[in-house]
Amino acid sequence: MDLQGQDGLLTTWREGWRARGVAGWLVAALLTGFYVDLYFTDHLEPAARALGLPSKWMLYGAIYSVAMVGGAIYYLRAHGNGRYHRVRVGVNVAVQIALAFLLPLVMPWFGGEEFYFSYLWPLDWYKLHPATLASLPVHLALYSLLGSLIAAPLLAWRFGKRWYCSWVCGCGGLANTFGDPWRHLTSKRAAAWRFERVAVHTVMVLAILSTALLALDHVVGERHETLRLVVASAEPWSIKRLYGLVVGAVLAGVVGVGVYPLFGPRVWCRNFCPMAAVLGLAQKLGRFRIRVKPDMCISCGNCSTYCEMGIDVRAYAQRNESFTRAACVGCGMCAHVCPRGVLRLENAPPDERVRLPLAR
Amino acid sequence: MRVVIVGNGVAGIEAALALRAREPGATITIVSEESDHFFSRTALMWIHSGQLRHEETEPYERDLYARERFERVRARAVGLDPEAHTVRLAGGLAPLPYDRLLVACGSRPRPTPWPGAELRGVGHFVTHQDLAWLEREVWGGPSRGGSPPRPDAHLAATDERSPYRPRPDGHAARGGPPRHPVVIGGGLVGIEAVEVLLAAKLTPRFLVREEWFWPLALDRAEADWITGRLRAHGVLVHLGEHVEALEGEGTLARVRTDRASYDADVCVVAIGVVPNTDWIGDALARDAGGGVLVGPGLETSAEDVFAAGDCASVRWFHGARMPEPLWYTARAQGRVAGRRLAGDRADYARGVFYNSSKLADVEHTTVGLVSMNVEGERNWRFEERGAVRSTLRVVLAGERVVGMNALGRRWDHAVWIRWIEERRSLAYVLSHLAEASFDTELVPPLVVPRDAREAPPEGPAPSVIDAPLPAPEA
Numbered sequence: 080m081d082l083q084g085q086d087g088l089l090t091t092w093r094e095g096w097r098a099r100g101v102a103g104w105l106v107a108a109l110l111t112g113f114y115v116d117l118y119f120t121d122h123l124e125p126a127a128r129a130l131g132l133p134s135k136w137m138l139y140g141a142i143y144s145v146a147m148v149g150g151a152i153y154y155l156r157a158h159g160n161g162r163y164h165r166v167r168v169g170v171n172v173a174v175q176i177a178l179a180f181l182l183p184l185v186m187p188w189f190g191g192e193e194f195y196f197s198y199l200w201p202l203d204w205y206k207l208h209p210a211t212l213a214s215l216p217v218h219l220a221l222y223s224l225l226g227s228l229i230a231a232p233l234l235a236w237r238f239g240k241r242w243y244c245s246w247v248c249g250c251g252g253l254a255n256t257f258g259d260p261w262r263h264l265t266s267k268r269a270a271a272w273r274f275e276r277v278a279v280h281t282v283m284v285l286a287i288l289s290t291a292l293l294a295l296d297h298v299v300g301e302r303h304e305t306l307r308l309v310v311a312s313a314e315p316w317s318i319k320r321l322y323g324l325v326v327g328a329v330l331a332g333v334v335g336v337g338v339y340p341l342f343g344p345r346v347w348c349r350n351f352c353p354m355a356a357v358l359g360l361a362q363k364l365g366r367f368r369i370r371v372k373p374d375m376c377i378s379c380g381n382c383s384t385y386c387e388m389g390i391d392v393r394a395y396a397q398r399n400e401s402f403t404r405a406a407c408v409g410c411g412m413c414a415h416v417c418p419r420g421v422l423r424l425e426n427a428p429p430d431e432r433v434r435l436p437l438a439r
Numbered sequence: 440m441r442v443v444i445v446g447n448g449v450a451g452i453e454a455a456l457a458l459r460a461r462e463p464g465a466t467i468t469i470v471s472e473e474s475d476h477f478f479s480r481t482a483l484m485w486i487h488s489g490q491l492r493h494e495e496t497e498p499y500e501r502d503l504y505a506r507e508r509f510e511r512v513r514a515r516a517v518g519l520d521p522e523a524h525t526v527r528l529a530g531g532l533a534p535l536p537y538d539r540l541l542v543a544c545g546s547r548p549r550p551t552p553w554p555g556a557e558l559r560g561v562g563h564f565v566t567h568q569d570l571a572w573l574e575r576e577v578w579g580g581p582s583r584g585g586s587p588p589r590p591d592a593h594l595a596a597t598d599e600r601s602p603y604r605p606r607p608d609g610h611a612a613r614g615g616p617p618r619h620p621v622v623i624g625g626g627l628v629g630i631e632a633v634e635v636l637l638a639a640k641l642t643p644r645f646l647v648r649e650e651w652f653w654p655l656a657l658d659r660a661e662a663d664w665i666t667g668r669l670r671a672h673g674v675l676v677h678l679g680e681h682v683e684a685l686e687g688e689g690t691l692a693r694v695r696t697d698r699a700s701y702d703a704d705v706c707v708v709a710i711g712v713v714p715n716t717d718w719i720g721d722a723l724a725r726d727a728g729g730g731v732l733v734g735p736g737l738e739t740s741a742e743d744v745f746a747a748g749d750c751a752s753v754r755w756f757h758g759a760r761m762p763e764p765l766w767y768t769a770r771a772q773g774r775v776a777g778r779r780l781a782g783d784r785a786d787y788a789r790g791v792f793y794n795s796s797k798l799a800d801v802e803h804t805t806v807g808l809v810s811m812n813v814e815g816e817r818n819w820r821f822e823e824r825g826a827v828r829s830t831l832r833v834v835l836a837g838e839r840v841v842g843m844n845a846l847g848r849r850w851d852h853a854v855w856i857r858w859i860e861e862r863r864s865l866a867y868v869l870s871h872l873a874e875a876s877f878d879t880e881l882v883p884p885l886v887v888p889r890d891a892r893e894a895p896p897e898g899p900a901p902s903v904i905d906a907p908l909p910a911p912e913a
Contacts, residue, residue, distance in 0.1 A: 082800050082801070082802075082847075083802065083848070083849055083878060083879045083882060084797065084800065084802050085800070086800045087634075087637065087638065087672075087800065088484065088485060088488035088490050088634055088635065088637075088638035089485075089488065089489070089490040089638075090488050090489040090490070090582075090638060090639075091489050091490055092489040092490070092491075092492055092582035092583045092584035093488070093489035093578065093582045093583065094489070095583065098582075098583035098584070099583075100583065160800075161879060162879065162881045162882055163879050163880055163881050163882075166881055372851055372852065372853065372877060373853050374767045374770075374771075375767065375793075375795055375852065376767075377479055377481040377482075377766045377767075378449075378479040378481075378482075378496075378498035378766070379479045379481055379482035379485065379491070379496060380479060380482060380485075380491055380495040380496045380497070380498070381482075381485060381490070381491065383495065384490075384491055384492075384495045393498065397498055411879070411880075414879055415879075418481075418797040418802075419795045419796075419797070419802075420795060420802050420804070420849035420850075420877060423849075423877055423879065423880075424879075424880055425880065
């Protein structure tokens, strides 16, 4: 039987590992250590070979999938009475296992590419590198181009960025499953929101600029040595290497997952993911919104507390304002924990869009 | 201008904010015994379980008082002198002079009427201090979310009649959580107390005086669903059972009812709330229940004194005068009161009644005249048991829809209010239900089959109101 709201009370702050206690810090240290080891050493290569996997990255994919399945079981035990959660998390886990693990694993067996359909530019920053595109069969190159530049923003305009960030994306998937026990730790302070807006749009601009420079290098790099050296060389300070290191390894991996138990599971998605920034802009212009029932909010604070993106949902709910925030990934938790059914995620009918008070 | 507001709850704060917006220069002093910060009282249960921290239940950031220049006094108001325009405070503090005064001191738990109220292990679940007591009884103390700041700041300036005094607990003596927790009172606070005990993996005994749970809002079939859910969670629900005494030697040991005697080590008495107005004495005219009588502009019997929120006795649509103990009405009254304090003309206008609540894990929405003993009342009922379980009851007076009561699904009360104001028929409402649906995405919509839609409404629903209410015009 479906119940739309929360079933039973959570005991979050009575569980030390979820409340920034010693166990929380220990888990954070372990996760950070794992990511440092993964990105900066080859310790996992022998283990991968022993398991018959082609590389440590495939082993990482396997561990990732297991962590997501375990986290999904945890999540659905707490919130699985809501149909939206069951469908969303089910799809997200299935996409991870099928498109981000099994398919890349087996495609090379049949002479195909190790291609990740569920990752698009600019999250998968390499996907639109000219060198990458040139190396792909035409249909996959077209998929990368059209998927990244047209389909993803268009879907975000129509359904909100949730279609990607909490239904498809692996980073979001891990955050919503393995990272779910810590979702209440995302900061709701105004200062955190200011940092988010500056940081995430900075990374977005850097992702676009660097990709454009790489394209420029592809066209004229042969004749411009300095350009090649700065943009695409193997020097550790080249733009290509720096972006990969800082954004790809440090921010997405080490920081993004390592601090789950301290600052919540969406540190990467909220503050640094360039894809989230692009889709967030499409969302602001699009149809997705959280509708608020008038004068029913009791200001209890559950919605804001359990927002993994740090949105102070209550501030809108108690002012009777339906709203669209660029950060919202549409996980549906605010509506789920609301004890008065005040909130509803929806894709507004086109004729109602103009009447929306678009929040700042 | 010196304005004093007694009460730091939703009515008091909303009034203070409305006043500040109008009068940047006014001196605004907020008197509160219970807490430094305005918080959402409805959220006590989540603090108890550990789902929320205190700070998260506060609707505004803690710098609100500094930012808005609200002065705070943590003390108990013990008297009011309308002639001298002063509020007397406990603890030997100097009386507070005012030019205008707002009484927004809310409710307090209805006192325990049986012998044994003073036993260790007996308490309520309404105030921060009640919460701290029940946290100690059940968990041994607060969660890692901590306590509110300065929880005892008022103790130097209070008296023995205060509902905000700390209560001793029996956790240490017992060496652990209660083995036989009991909750008395079949209303919203009672069911919240049951839920917090369940969250701590205890098995509460739930003693309800009425024949079914919450007859003020539910009919028997609706209530049976709720009590069935509670029983499925292991709650020992007793209906129609009257408590006679709480027994023990200094510490609670048993609860005796008209049917049996039960072992008990912790007992939450949740038999309603009463206006927290005994400190006012005869200074203001009050109703029989203690509520401060107010006019349409929330003015009291004394000049320059207004009242808002749970402690104010307002005139209801059916003519009776009593408090409206709801969050959103307190907020609306507070806003009106703020304008009155600023010297503006403003009236509190109450529209169609509505409310929502959560009963265990089942959501409840009610709009209009439900279980109100309306003349010529008929009730159309539908129960859905498929992928979704829900009930819908539409109340008619003659052919006109005057109310609805729903469990399980989410509804937009604003649409129902519009239908009631537009005097819609049952047939109209049933063929437009989708417009009022507020269900979560992906939940299959409510489908009422034709035969159910055409089923004749039944007679009036049982009501706790004796005198029939005149039917609204058709």
